[in-house]
Amino acid sequence: MAEKLLEIKNLSVEYHSDEDILYAVNNVNLTLEPGETLGLVGETGAGKTTIAKSIMRILPAAQAEITSGEILYRGENLLALKEKEMQKVRGNKIAMIFQDPMTALNPVETVGYQIAEAIKRHNKISRNEAADRAGDMLEMVGIPRERLGEYPHQFSGGMKQRVVIAMALACNPELLLADEPTTALDVTIQAQVLDMMRGLKEKLGTSVILITHDFGVVADFCTAVAVTYAGEIIERGSVDRIFNNPQHPYTQGLFNSLPSLEATSRRLKPIKGLMPDPTALPPGCRFCERCEYATEECAKKAPEIYEVEPGHTVKCFRARRDD
Amino acid sequence: MTEQAKKPKKQTRLHEIWVQLKRNKLAVVSMFVLIALVLVAILAPVLAPYYYDEQNVANKYAPPSAEHLLGTDKLGRDILSRLIYGTRASLTMGIVAVLIGGLIGILIGAISGYYGNWVDNLMMRLLDIYQAIPMFLLCVALAAILGASLRNAIIALGLGIVPGYARIMRASVMTVRETEYIESAKSINCGVFRIITKHIIPNAIGPMIVQLTMGVGSCILSGAALSYIGLGVQPPTPEWGSMISEARAVMRQYPTHAIYPGICIMIAVLACNLLGDGLRDALDPRLKN
Amino acid sequence: MAPLLEVHNLKKYFKTKAGPLHAVDDVTFTLDTGKTLGVVGESGCGKSTLGRTLLHLTDVTDGKIFFEGEDITYPSRSKLKKLREQMQIIFQDPFSSLDPRMTVGEAIMEPLKMRGGMSKADMQAKTKELMDTVGLAARFEHSYPHELDGGRRQRIGIARALSLDPKFIVCDEPVSALDVSIQAQVINLMLDLQEERGFAYMFVTHDLSVVKYISDEIMVMYLGQMVEKAPSDELFANTLHPYSKALLSAIPIPKYPNNTKRILIEGEITSPINPKPGCRFAARCRYACEACSQPQKLEEYTPGHYVACCRYKELINIKEEM
Numbered sequence: 044m045a046e047k048l049l050e051i052k053n054l055s056v057e058y059h060s061d062e063d064i065l066y067a068v069n070n071v072n073l074t075l076e077p078g079e080t081l082g083l084v085g086e087t088g089a090g091k092t093t094i095a096k097s098i099m100r101i102l103p104a105a106q107a108e109i110t111s112g113e114i115l116y117r118g119e120n121l122l123a124l125k126e127k128e129m130q131k132v133r134g135n136k137i138a139m140i141f142q143d144p145m146t147a148l149n150p151v152e153t154v155g156y157q158i159a160e161a162i163k164r165h166n167k168i169s170r171n172e173a174a175d176r177a178g179d180m181l182e183m184v185g186i187p188r189e190r191l192g193e194y195p196h197q198f199s200g201g202m203k204q205r206v207v208i209a210m211a212l213a214c215n216p217e218l219l220l221a222d223e224p225t226t227a228l229d230v231t232i233q234a235q236v237l238d239m240m241r242g243l244k245e246k247l248g249t250s251v252i253l254i255t256h257d258f259g260v261v262a263d264f265c266t267a268v269a270v271t272y273a274g275e276i277i278e279r280g281s282v283d284r285i286f287n288n289p290q291h292p293y294t295q296g297l298f299n300s301l302p303s304l305e306a307t308s309r310r311l312k313p314i315k316g317l318m319p320d321p322t323a324l325p326p327g328c329r330f331c332e333r334c335e336y337a338t339e340e341c342a343k344k345a346p347e348i349y350e351v352e353p354g355h356t357v358k359c360f361r362a363r364r365d366d
Numbered sequence: 367m368t369e370q371a372k373k374p375k376k377q378t379r380l381h382e383i384w385v386q387l388k389r390n391k392l393a394v395v396s397m398f399v400l401i402a403l404v405l406v407a408i409l410a411p412v413l414a415p416y417y418y419d420e421q422n423v424a425n426k427y428a429p430p431s432a433e434h435l436l437g438t439d440k441l442g443r444d445i446l447s448r449l450i451y452g453t454r455a456s457l458t459m460g461i462v463a464v465l466i467g468g469l470i471g472i473l474i475g476a477i478s479g480y481y482g483n484w485v486d487n488l489m490m491r492l493l494d495i496y497q498a499i500p501m502f503l504l505c506v507a508l509a510a511i512l513g514a515s516l517r518n519a520i521i522a523l524g525l526g527i528v529p530g531y532a533r534i535m536r537a538s539v540m541t542v543r544e545t546e547y548i549e550s551a552k553s554i555n556c557g558v559f560r561i562i563t564k565h566i567i568p569n570a571i572g573p574m575i576v577q578l579t580m581g582v583g584s585c586i587l588s589g590a591a592l593s594y595i596g597l598g599v600q601p602p603t604p605e606w607g608s609m610i611s612e613a614r615a616v617m618r619q620y621p622t623h624a625i626y627p628g629i630c631i632m633i634a635v636l637a638c639n640l641l642g643d644g645l646r647d648a649l650d651p652r653l654k655n
Numbered sequence: 656m657a658p659l660l661e662v663h664n665l666k667k668y669f670k671t672k673a674g675p676l677h678a679v680d681d682v683t684f685t686l687d688t689g690k691t692l693g694v695v696g697e698s699g700c701g702k703s704t705l706g707r708t709l710l711h712l713t714d715v716t717d718g719k720i721f722f723e724g725e726d727i728t729y730p731s732r733s734k735l736k737k738l739r740e741q742m743q744i745i746f747q748d749p750f751s752s753l754d755p756r757m758t759v760g761e762a763i764m765e766p767l768k769m770r771g772g773m774s775k776a777d778m779q780a781k782t783k784e785l786m787d788t789v790g791l792a793a794r795f796e797h798s799y800p801h802e803l804d805g806g807r808r809q810r811i812g813i814a815r816a817l818s819l820d821p822k823f824i825v826c827d828e829p830v831s832a833l834d835v836s837i838q839a840q841v842i843n844l845m846l847d848l849q850e851e852r853g854f855a856y857m858f859v860t861h862d863l864s865v866v867k868y869i870s871d872e873i874m875v876m877y878l879g880q881m882v883e884k885a886p887s888d889e890l891f892a893n894t895l896h897p898y899s900k901a902l903l904s905a906i907p908i909p910k911y912p913n914n915t916k917r918i919l920i921e922g923e924i925t926s927p928i929n930p931k932p933g934c935r936f937a938a939r940c941r942y943a944c945e946a947c948s949q950p951q952k953l954e955e956y957t958p959g960h961y962v963a964c965c966r967y968k969e970l971i972n973i974k975e976e977m
Contacts, residue, residue, distance in 0.1 A: 087834050199924075229861065230906055231905045233907070234905040238917070259906065263908075283912075286911035317804060549712055551754070554765060554815065555739050556769055560769075568756045569754065569756060
């Protein structure tokens with residue numbers, strides 16, 4: 044097997060508050076091959092962002108605690124690195140972009156200066172060279188070089204997100220973590236940004252983990268999908284497998300509850316109920332309460348991860364083959 | 367996170383604030399200090415060993431002793447008793463002045479913030495002019511016009527702090543005004559009065575509570591200063607500020623006479639500020655969990 | 656019989672320092688009882704302002720609004736009070752549209768209290784009934800909104816809107832803040848209620864797959880103007896306006912492999928302050944020509960299908976080249 048770019052093993056993350064412990068991520072295993080584009084999908088509170096922040100090691104130190112697991116990046120455990128060493132990884136080898144581009148840009152510095160700073164942080168080059176590279180980056184994301192001297196507020200939302208992407212890609216990272224990068228944008232702008240990102244990904248060979256709740260974006264952009272639910276990855280496979288042959292009842296339910304453009308019936312088929320309270324998770328399968336196939340076994344015991352096809356894994360007893 | 371409603375106990379907002387506040391030990395201690403001070407003020411006749419005006423000229427400037435724990439002053443009055451009775455005037459000054467200033471400030475701020483446009487412009491410009499007069503000078507002038515007495519000092523202090531509160535309230539109201547639940551209230555026919563009193567003020571009052579608490583401290587301080595220069599409480603009524611003023615003449619011989627009321631002022635002001643600080647953290651929803 | 660709601664050349668301009676902002680410009684439509692009009696467009700196209708103007712949450716600049724045949728463009732105070740009972744709104748964000756200091760019960764009871772004429776016991780009974788209607792368990796009556804999830808909060812918003820038995824409800828992106836599985840639950844609830852009580856909905860959204868699902872008729876807005884309006888199926892089958900085409904093709908479809916071709920439009924939305932008289936989309940339109948700088952007339956292509964584009968007839972035969 045080829046070398047894995049990223050391998051997450053048994054990752055668990057908890058958030059502590061006064062009264063209770065919130066189990067945000069529970070025993071997550073996830074691997075990413077070089078060049079792969081993985082869509083990490085799931086609902087609010089399913090732990091998607093927490094996984095990404097764990098990889099970057101930017102969880103809020105006061106409340107969050109990684110209780111177990113390893114995150115291997117090219118075989119090296121990121122969780123064991125010293126903060127100093129981690130700084131060399133962050134931005135340089137792994138970069139992250141967020142939903143709200145405003146939080147990533149400093150309103151009182153010019154866009155050019157900010158991109159140049161990002162480049163200089165990891166490369167020993169002169170100011171002029173950095174500014175030159177910053178100009179190249181802007182052009183790469185489809186913004187004319189002349190706008191280097193402008194401030195973030197002079198850019199529209201879609202343009203700001205492009206600037207953020209240019210900053211993230213400035214040091215040519217191998218892995219890009221994109222947390223809902225287009226959710227705050229209008230559809231036509233989203234289409235532009237996704238189109239641009241697709242082009243860049245092909246050109247630079249960056250691997251991407253795209254966090255989103257929009258299956259449409261996943262179909263458009265990703266090669267593989269991991270579905271999260273209540274802090275677990277309940278199904279993972281290629282886009283083709285997940286979209287055309289989903290195995291986990293939750294994944295199936297999600298697809299059924301989407302209003303489709305071709306639908307003719309006037310009723311949607313929602314999944315009944317709500318996600319379990321992450322401070323009091325059920326002992327068995329997390330989806331058990333909402334699942335139409337649930338058996339007694341599901342309520343008692345959490346299912347293991349079963350492989351239904353090479354590369355397609357499901358965390359559900361129904362996928363178990365009796366042999 | 368999602369199903370907290372399942373908990374049998376109804377979580378009220380007050381309870382929540384208390385839970386948050388409990389974390390800050392200094393704030394809790396401060397709160398108890400303030401409660402104690404209020405009790406001292408109320409129970410002064412019971413607690414004080416002597417009446418505040420009980421003179422014994424033969425025994426003036428007595429050092430601390432069993433009869434007079436902190437000694438006596440120039441007229442032979444028990445200093446401890448005067449400090450205890452002085453709590454009344456000082457706390458009244460702080461609390462009532464803040465209530466007056468706060469109430470007027472909240473009203474002006476709420477109206478100004480809610481209506482916006484020319485109403486806001488007019489009110490804010492008037493406040494600008496008002497604020498251009500130094501606050502302490504204003505107090506002095508008002509006390510001088512109205513005559514020097516505890517009541518007038520309170521009025522002067524109260525009026526002096528109006529602009530600050532009005533501005534804080536206005537900013538707070540302007541944020542709340544833009545929220546959708548205000549629009550929602552309009553869409554179900556809530557009148558302006560109900561919207562302001564039922565929806566806007568309760569939601570905008572958070573930052574005010576902090577300021578009001580801290581304001582008590584600063585009003586005690588300003589009140590003491592007014593009394594010190596003779597524009598506040600009139601003798602023989604004791605007040606911490608005026609006690610320092612009286613001790614001024616004998617500062618070299620009997621420094622403790624000025625230090626005792628000074629410490630009282632310090633404790634009260636510090637307690638108010640620390641509680642205010644704690645409340646700010648407790649009321650800030652961003653710091654929750 | 657007159658339609659429930661009739662809007663003629665409605666305009667809403669906001670004053671700004673740079674000049675008038677044309678939030679809603681010349682919008683005309685009618686809506687019948689029991690029907691749903693979908694209003695779609697991107698942020699800043701005036702779709703939310705349109706809903707708020709109809710409910711008189713903001714003043715009308717120009718135009719006419721008729722409700723049940725009666726002119727309500729500038730209603731008197733007492734008339735407005737009555738109108739607001741018949742026209743309601745469900746807001747987008749269930750987190751900001753509920754007063755955080757009011758319990759669920761209080762929030763649902765508030766509209767009843769404002770209308771008056773009911774005893775306390777009656778109001779409480781009605782509140783319980785409403786909670787039941789929208790699927791909120793009785794145990795939440797004393798909960799505060801922040802203790803509930805988004806789906807339940809939106810149900811509170813729906814209950815509030817229902818409480819006065821309105822005839823017309825503006826739904827301002829009511830499900831866009833919700834997760835898909837919850838979104839489906841809320842949409843179903845809204846459809847059931849419509850079937851039961853015959854409301855007319857104006858469903859404002861940027862999510863085209865939702866709007867196709869719920870609407871009888873769809874109106875596409877761009878920078879305050881209506882660029883196309885047609886029965887739902889007709890719009891999707893025969894999209895005429897270049898902007899509608901681009902918008903429809905930009906929706907990411909959850910299907911793999913997905914072979915629909917994207918029509919990418921260049922640039923971003925321009926400012927609605929002091930717009931030029933011509934077609935507002937012209938600056939981004941690949942088919943823009945001289946005539947586009949003239950004001951565009953709304954033309955009827957097939958019965959009920961209106962489009963505001965001077966070249967739409969030529970464009971029908973042009974295959975979008977990628």
